[in-house]
Amino acid sequence: MKKVATIFFLLFLLVTTAAVVVVKGRGAERNLIGVWEKEGLDFERVNFEGHEIKSIILQAQENEISHDLIVDRINMWEFSRDNLKVINNTKKENNNLTWKLKGRGHILEITDNKTKSVESYQIQELSDDKLVVFANIDLQVRGIVKITFKKNKPNYAKKI
Amino acid sequence: MLRKYSNHRTNADNLKLGTLTAFSAGMVNVLSLIIFFSFTSNVTGHYAILAQEIAKQNWIQACVVFLWIFLFFAGSMVSNLLIIHGNKYFGRHLSHAIPIILETICILYTGIYLQYFYTESLYETELLVALLLLAMGLQNGLTASISNSSVKTTHLTGLTTDLAINLSMMTKESFRKDPKVRAKGKLLFFIMIFYMMGAIFSGLLYYEIKYYTFYIVCCVLCFIMLYDYYKLSITKLVHGKSYLLKKYKNSNQ
Numbered sequence: 001m002k003k004v005a006t007i008f009f010l011l012f013l014l015v016t017t018a019a020v021v022v023v024k025g026r027g028a029e030r031n032l033i034g035v036w037e038k039e040g041l042d043f044e045r046v047n048f049e050g051h052e053i054k055s056i057i058l059q060a061q062e063n064e065i066s067h068d069l070i071v072d073r074i075n076m077w078e079f080s081r082d083n084l085k086v087i088n089n090t091k092k093e094n095n096n097l098t099w100k101l102k103g104r105g106h107i108l109e110i111t112d113n114k115t116k117s118v119e120s121y122q123i124q125e126l127s128d129d130k131l132v133v134f135a136n137i138d139l140q141v142r143g144i145v146k147i148t149f150k151k152n153k154p155n156y157a158k159k160i
Numbered sequence: 161m162l163r164k165y166s167n168h169r170t171n172a173d174n175l176k177l178g179t180l181t182a183f184s185a186g187m188v189n190v191l192s193l194i195i196f197f198s199f200t201s202n203v204t205g206h207y208a209i210l211a212q213e214i215a216k217q218n219w220i221q222a223c224v225v226f227l228w229i230f231l232f233f234a235g236s237m238v239s240n241l242l243i244i245h246g247n248k249y250f251g252r253h254l255s256h257a258i259p260i261i262l263e264t265i266c267i268l269y270t271g272i273y274l275q276y277f278y279t280e281s282l283y284e285t286e287l288l289v290a291l292l293l294l295a296m297g298l299q300n301g302l303t304a305s306i307s308n309s310s311v312k313t314t315h316l317t318g319l320t321t322d323l324a325i326n327l328s329m330m331t332k333e334s335f336r337k338d339p340k341v342r343a344k345g346k347l348l349f350f351i352m353i354f355y356m357m358g359a360i361f362s363g364l365l366y367y368e369i370k371y372y373t374f375y376i377v378c379c380v381l382c383f384i385m386l387y388d389y390y391k392l393s394i395t396k397l398v399h400g401k402s403y404l405l406k407k408y409k410n411s412n413q
Contacts, residue, residue: 011230015227018227019223022224022286027282028220028282029281101282101285102197102198102282102285103196103197103289104209104221105221106197
């Protein structure tokens with residue numbers, strides 16, 4: 001019985017620690033808030049040509065995949081608590097876009113409230129200065145479009 | 161369906177319990193996948209994700225996944241505790257029905273919350289996924305416990321393996337004629353079919369009636385809970401009537 005009690009106690013400790021980390025921790029939502037600049041959009045599909053492996057896809061395929069992707073159209077993003085602003089030439093445009101995180105914080109869902117279209121992206125990497133997402137277009141091309149963002153930190157030194 | 165325990169259960173009892181609970185598990189899993197982008201009726205994938213998050217040193221997400229796995233575990237444990245200890249306090253049928261009652265409460269709460277209060281924040285998503293995992297743990301613990309582990313309805317990995325083994329056994333005549341092997345094969349096959357049916361049904365239904373689909377799952381679970389009560393009351397009624405009829409006939413003679 002003592003052994004069982006010890007197991008239960010250890011389990012309780014483990015669960016409490018995990019709960020405290022989740023409640024007190026800085027979640028993915030807070031990590032995402034800020035201005036992000038698109039660094040690149042890569043197509044990761046691997047093509048076989050003869051005996052060679054080429055990681056380049058045809059222009060027509062590229063156009064078809066990235067056609068109408070919200071993320072492809074815009075270079076600067078500002079994630080705030082409620083919505084998503086698009087920054088073009090330092091002028092902030094409110095495109096009526098909203099963002100949500102789903103799953104365990106690994107799915108970024110962007111909704112265009114004008115057209116009611118919803119796009120979801122799988123977050124591959126999210127650090128203080130880098131965000132890498134894969135576009136979830138449909139099952140056949142999932143994971144092909146890789147979009148990398150760099151965080152634009154405010155330059156306080158310049159301001160002073 | 162719920163009343164009988166362990167070796168007292170017939171194949172028909174297991175078949176009814178297996179198919180209906182698999183149907184509800186399939187529904188819940190697809191709903192959570194559509195709404196939350198996360199599976200809730202199985203934890204195999206979550207173990208892999210936990211390992212991945214630990215390797216990436218994403219401690220918060222690792223803790224979230226750990227808590228999800230723990231809640232599935234806790235649900236199964238509570239189910240079995242109720243079955244082995246609740247018998248003397250609540251009676252067999254009620255102690256077997258309590259896990260389903262708790263599961264229904266979890267799913268009903270999720271449905272109501274989604275319909276009226278959900279703001280799609282990550283915190284809410286994580287909590288609701290946790291609640292559904294607890295519900296699935298309760299269901300899986302109950303079905304596995306009362307059927308001597310022959311009915312497991314929330315995940316299909318073990319079931320697919322067992323089905324493949326069963327089908328390969330059918331290639332030998334001695335096994336083919338064995339009623340136990342045939343009954344097991346039938347049970348596994350129907351659980352798989354009903355899980356798929358539940359999944360497709362809820363996928364189609366969600367696009368029509370949205371969060372109301374959760375209430376349909378609750379109806380299926382209520383049917384499982386009340387089936388034995390209904391059957392018992394019908395049996396009592398029939399026996400009562402036949403007893404009165406006999407008494408009436410005897411008095412006339």
